Amino acid sequence: MDLPAQVWMQAIVNGFALGWLYVLMALGLTLILSIMGILQLAHGEVYMIGAYVTYYCCVSFGVNLYASMFISMAVMAGFGLFLERFLFRPVRAQILAPIVISLGLTLILMSTAVVGFGLYERSIPRLAQGSFVFLGSAVPKDRIIAVGFAVGLLLLLYLFLKKSKYGQAMVASAQSWEGAILRGISPNMMSSMAMAIGCALAAAGGTLAGSILMLTPSMGTLPLVKGLVIIVLGGMGSFLGAAVGGVFLGLVDGIIPVAFSPGLTSLAPLVVVILILLARPQGLFGHE
Amino acid sequence: MSRKLLINLVIIVVLAAVLIILPIALNNVYWTSILVIMGVNILLVSSLRTIKLVGHISLGHVGFSLIGAYGSALLVMKLGLSFWAAIFLGGLMAAVVALALAYPFLKVKGIYFALLTLLTAETFRLIVWYWPSLTGGFWGLLKIPSPNPIPIPLIGTINFANINNYYYLTAFIVSLSLFVLYRLERSHLGFKWIAIQDTEVLAQSVGINVKWHKMLNFAIACFFAGIAGALYAHYQHSLSPDATSRFGVLMSIYLVVYMVVGGESKFAGPIIGTVVLTVISEFGRALGEYQPMMIGAIAVFVMLLMPEGLIGLPNRGKLLYRKLLNQTQRMRRS
DSSP states (O other): OOHHHHHHHHHHHHHHHHHHHHHHHHHHHHHHHHOOOOOTTTTTHHHHHHHHHHHIIEEESSOOHHHHHHHHHHHHHHHHHIIIIOOOOOOOOHHHHHHHHHHHHHHHHHHHHHHHHHHBOOOOOOOOEEEEEEEEEEHHHHHHHHHHHHHHHHHHHHHHHHHHHHHHHHHHHHHOHHHHHTTTHHHHHHHHHHHHHHHHHHHHHHHHHHHOOOOOOTHHHHHHHHHHHHHHHHOOTOOOHHHHHHHHHHHHHHHHHHSSOOOHHHHHHHHHHHHHHHEEEEESOOOO | OOOHHHHHHHHHHHHHHHHHHHHHHOOOOHHHHHHHHHHHHHHHHHHHHHHHHTOOOOOOOHHHHHHHHHHHHHHHHHHOOOOOHHHHHHHHHHHHHHHHHHHHTTOOOTTHHHHHHHHHHHHHHHHHHHHHHHHOGGGGGOOOOOOOOEEEEETTEEESSSSHHHHHHHHHHHHHHHHHHHHHHSHHHHHHHHHHHHHHHHHHHHHHHHHHHHHHHHHHHHHHHHHHHHHHHHHHHHHHTTTSSSHHHHHHHHHHHHHHHHHHTHHHHHHHHHHHHHHHHHGGGGGGGGHHHHHHHHHHHHHHHHHOOGGGGHHHHHHHHHHHHHHHHHHHHH
C-alpha cells in the first residue's frame, strides 16, 4: 500500500477514537448485564437520545458544550433509573421478558426520535478546533479530547468500583446476587445504580459520537452491536477486556477500509468472535 | 378420541377453506400482497419459536432468511436453476451456515447466544452490501424471476406472476412447513428439545447430547427461515440489504415481538401474534412514524401485564370466570 503517512495516521486516530466510543457503550452494557442479568438492547437508543439531549442543550439553549454533556449524562441517568424501576425490575428473574421489553423500548425510543428530532442529520459542535502535529502528521484535537474523556470515565468507574463502599457492593452483587443480599446489599438499589451509571456512560458516548460523527435517530444500532461484540471478546465484567476489545474493533473500523476494502470490516468482528469463542469461550480477559 | 379427531378435522377444513377463499373474497391486490408477506412472516416467527424450544432466543433470524433469499435468487438468476430446486437449496444453505455457526456460538451460554445471532445477521447484511459484483450491493438485487409456471393436466398452466397464484403457493409452502415444524415438535426429537429447555443438566444426564440437539434445532429452524426468505425474494422480485429493509435489526425485533405477543408457549401463538400485529399495523398505517412506537408499546405492555401472550387469554378468562362464579356462590350462601 502506497498511501501517505497522513492517511494512515488519520485512519489510526479515527479508529482509536471510535474504539473508545465503543468502550463506553460496552462498559454500560456489561455493567447492566452482570448486575441485573439483563441484555439491555435499547442501550443504543439511550446513547442516541443522550446525544440529542446534548445537542439541544448546546445548540438550542446555548449551554457550554462540556456542561451540556454533563447535563445529558445526568438526564440519561435519571431516565435509566426510571426504566429500571418501571420496566426492568418487574421482570428481573425472567429470561425472555427483559429482552422483549428492551426490544420494545428500542422501537419506542427510535420512533420517538424520528418524530421528535426528524430524520435529517445534525451535528454537535466540535469539542475543539484545529489539530496538532504528531510524528509528522496532523492529528485533530477533538479526537484526542474524546479519547481523553472516555479514558477518564473508565478510570473513574474503575476507582468507584474498587475503592468506594457502593462500588464494592456492586461488585459483590455481580459476583453473587444471593450472597450480597445476605450481607445486606439491596439488589434493587444495585440494579438502579448499574442502570443509572450505564445510561450516563451511554449518554457520554453518544455526545462524543455526535460531535465526531453525525446525529441520526438510527445512530445507536452500530455501537450497540459493537458493544455486544466487545463483551464477548473481552469477557463479561472485565474492564481491561472492554478496553482492549473496544480499541481493537475501533482500529479494525478505522484501518481496514483504508488498507483493504470496507467489506472486510464488516466481516472481521464475526470472524474474530468465532476464533475467540473456539479458543477461549470465556473471552480474552473473562473468567468463568 | 374420535370426537376430538373430528373437531380437529373440521377446524383444518374450515381453515383451508378460509385460506382458499380469502384472496377471492378480498379481491384486492394490496391486501393479497399483505397476506403473502404475512405468510412469510408466520413461517419466520414459527421457526423462531422452534429455537425457543431449546431455550434460546435468536435475534438473527433475518440473517438466515437473507441467505435463503439471496441464495435462491442467485441460483435462479446466475445458474439458471428452477425455482423449485432453488428454494430448497436456499433453505439448505441457510441450514448449513447455521450448523457451522452454532458450534462456536453454543460454547457460551444463555443470553450470549442472542447477542451472537444479532451480530451474525448484521454481518450477513453488510457482506451483501459490500459485495456488489455478486449481490448488487446497496443498489439491491433486481429482476428476480417469478417461479416457473407449472402445467397441470385438466386445469392448465399455473402462472405465478399472478399474485393470487403466488398467494396460493405461499399458503401451500407455509402450511407444509408449519406442519413439518409441528410434527417435529411432537416427535421424539421435539420432546428432547423441550427436555433441554426445562433442565439442561438433567437432559444431559439421561443421555441426550445437548449440544448436538441444539445445533440440529438451530439448523432446522434456519432452514425454514431460508425458505421464508426465498419465498419473499421471488415474490418481491427485488432484494435490498438496507438497514431499513427486511434484513435489518428492526425486522429481527419485530419477529421477536410477534412471537411473544402471540405467546411462545403454544404452537399457534406465533401465528396469532403475527396475524394480529400485521392487521393492527396495517390499520395503524395512518399513524406513520408513530407505528413502530405503537408496536413497541404493545410489546412492553404484553410482557408486563400478560407475559403468556394472547394465547394465554382464554385461560385467563376461564380463571377469572371461575373466580367470579366462586364469589357469587359465596355471596349467595351468606
